Amino acid sequence: MLKTRVITAIVLLAVLLPVTLFAPIGAFGALIAFVVVFAAWEWARLLKLSGTGPVIYAIVAALALVASTKLGVGYVAPRPLFEAAAIFWVLVGPFALIRKPVLAEGGWRVFLLAAGIVAFAACWHALVAARATGVAFVLSLLLVVWLADIGAYFAGKAFGRHKLAPAISPGKTWEGAIGGWLVVIVVAFIAALTGAFKPTLFFTLLERLGSMRALIALTLLVVFSVVGDLFESMLKRQAGVKDSSGLLPGHGGVLDRIDALLPVLPLAMLLLG
Template sequence: MLLTRVITALCLLLVILPVLFLGSVPVLGGLAAVFVFAAGWEWARLVRLSAPWTYVYGIAALVLMMIWSDLSVGRPLDGPLVAAAIAWAVALLMLRRGVHPLDKSGALLAGVLGLIMLPAFGLALMQLRAHGILMLLSVAVLVWTADIGAYFFGKAFGHRKLAPTVSPGKSWEGALGGWLCVMIIATAMVLTGWPGGTWPQRLVEHHGWLVAAALVTVLVAASVIGDLFESLLKRQAGMKDSSQLLPGHGGVLDRIDALLPAFPLALWLL
């Protein structure tokens, strides 16, 4: 299993990194399209749509991303980002409600939310890259740091469950440990002053250290909500992974769940 995970991760890096560093705008758009369509197909399965509607749903998410991308040329991105913020606020309410049998109304609501969240993620991915490769990667690194830090701190010190019915393995101690790791990495990004600018650097330049620290904290919280919301959908659907598209890793959603709210939020806070 470990060997499979490593091989899959290396293959993904060999494809994704050259696109992020060297790819033109159309190529990057193609990468975002693949993410959004695959994640949309998986999301449709989580809300219990069957083929061919799972593919129709993935295509719908992709088309909405393309429409938003076209409409955003030369215009502010407030509309899609506000829509994403509202969708994630609804998701937070669903998390507070906990795991319940997925009835028709719940499936419909989750389906509508996905058609907002996924296109907004794809759009934010492209727009963050337009601000520079370090801008995009720095946000991703902070989110991954929060996840990895939460795992190790949770294993070592976790006692109080963060969301016991949704994700029993997550703890408040783990979440706080992940946040601490993120603050350390974000501070290092600012102090090293990487050319081109990272997301934390931009926040400190425009808002100062205290406000930047608060906004980084909000980003960490958003990434946790994204992770938990996908766990909620999987539990309600009775699925361990969103799919088996990525051998050893599960599905695309399993890899980008924390990034789904983080990318649009990071873009908005710029």
């Protein structure tokens, strides 16, 4: 299992890193669109669309993505799309995690299928806009989620005592979440202080918002990285599966890798707008 996980990670890095670092924005956007469409397919499967339903949904997501480019792309980011996605994650995400409705039935399924189109399109636009700002900027944006996740894992292992959401994800703890937040804040402080590789998300937040509001903004992003992770965990638990799919051997599915990014990306772009 570990060997498979390592091999998959190496292959992913071999594809993603060169495209992110060196390819034109068009090639980067095409690769991210490819990823997002597969995530949409997994989203439909978790919502229990049967037969060719998930494939049709993925095609609709792809067409919606193409249509959404009329709202803007690159430096002209589609703020209304980010706002719609942010409203979903800020209002619906926490509500669903607290109330725990059955998401793959009735009105909830219809709503989430529609909301998913918006969320995936916003994710794509946010990444393309971030890449247009600079390689360091898009990497620092991704780093917020990666650091929060890594910090939460090790802090949870070392100090975890109080379950964060035992009915949804028993392994997550409050201590882990706080540890992840601390790692993000420390790295952000160092990066902003040194001004290295700017423009980065950290330096830009400090420059535009000031130290206190930048701290609040980063805290908000970390909180919603957890919300995105837990929301997908609830979808999987209700669907009775461990992973969103088996597309990435040893790592689960595409949605398992980008769940925390879905709320963080549009929120970050709005905070910087």
